[in-house]
Amino acid sequence: MRRCKNTSVTLGLGVLVLVMSGCSNPTVEIAADYPGFNSIKELTAVADFVVEVEIGESYFDVLLPTYEGEDPELNPLAGTDQKVPDSDSGEGAVPITVFKATVVASYLGGPAVGKTLEIQQLGGEAEGKRVVASDVRSLVEGERVLLFLDEYADAPAAILGGDAGLFVPADEGSFVSAAATEKQLTVSVDDLLER
Numbered sequence: 001m002r003r004c005k006n007t008s009v010t011l012g013l014g015v016l017v018l019v020m021s022g023c024s025n026p027t028v029e030i031a032a033d034y035p036g037f038n039s040i041k042e043l044t045a046v047a048d049f050v051v052e053v054e055i056g057e058s059y060f061d062v063l064l065p066t067y068e069g070e071d072p073e074l075n076p077l078a079g080t081d082q083k084v085p086d087s088d089s090g091e092g093a094v095p096i097t098v099f100k101a102t103v104v105a106s107y108l109g110g111p112a113v114g115k116t117l118e119i120q121q122l123g124g125e126a127e128g129k130r131v132v133a134s135d136v137r138s139l140v141e142g143e144r145v146l147l148f149l150d151e152y153a154d155a156p157a158a159i160l161g162g163d164a165g166l167f168v169p170a171d172e173g174s175f176v177s178a179a180a181t182e183k184q185l186t187v188s189v190d191d192l193l194e195r
Contacts, residue, residue, distance in 0.1 A: 026129045032122055032136070034162035040187045043165055044195060048151035049110030053101035053117070055139045060124035062093040063155060095124035095131040098156050099139050101147075107192040110149070118156035119147065136162045137178040143168070146175040146187070 037043045044050065067084040069075050076092060077084060085091035099119045103111045111117050123133040139145065148165030149157040159165045167175035170186060177185040 028126070028129050028131045029134045030123065030131055031134050032162060034135075034164065035160075036181070037161050037164045037185075038183065040185055040191065043148045043160055043185075044108060046150075047108060047148040047160055047165065048157075049106070050108040050146070050148050050192065051103050051110045051117075052105040052107070052144065052146045053103055053119075054144050055119075055141055056100040056102060056116070057141060058097050058099045058139075060095065061098050061120075062095050062124070062126065063120075064094075065092045067092075093126065094122070095126040096120045096122060096156075097124040097138070099141075101139075104144060105189075107189075108195060110151075119149065120156040120158050122162070133162070135180075137166060137180075139166070145169075145178075146192075 037046075065076055067075050067077055070078045072078045097120070099121070100116055101119050103113050103115050103117065106113060119139070121133070121139060122136055123131050123138070125131060146167040147157075148160045148167075150160060151157050161179065164177065164179045164181070166178040167185075167187060168178050170176040173190065174186055174188040179185075
């Protein structure tokens with residue numbers, strides 16, 4: 001378990017909605033309230049780095065809030081009389097899947113080509129149940145994608161906006177957003193090289 005201040009995943013998600021898929025099915029579906037992005041310029045302005053990667057193997061983990069400070073985005077108990085749960089209880093844990101990814105091209109900061117980084121996505125396993133993020137496209141081992149990422153000192157990098165910062169190959173030399181939005185963003189390698 002990782003204890004971190006990763007606001008984009010732990011608490012910046014807004015309210016997680018847990019819905020049981022059925023009593024006999026040990027799958028829990030969750031949804032998160034991610035920020036939206038209307039342009040490549042917006043994504044680039046917020047991203048710590050932009051890289052093209054090949055997705056490798058994955059493992060399940062959880063993120064735990066730190067319960068420090070008065071900012072409700074960092075501390076879900078801020079402003080309440082509730083006591084901080086025992087650190088071993090796992091209360092407040094957010095299940096994630098961590099993917100190892102090899103950098104194929106680096107367009108804005110980030111690791112050098114050939115380096116491996118870890119990327120987190122909401123969903124994984126918790127209490128013996130499979131946890132699936134209903135509103136996020138999952139990464140797939142072996143695929144090559146372009147990612148706009150947030151970097152954290154105490155947790156794996158996170159894709160901006162759930163999957164708003166996840167782009168899949170389209171035409172030769174261009175990528176299209178994997179996010180299910182009305183306006184589907186596209187970006188070319190040439191555009192990225194100009195930034």
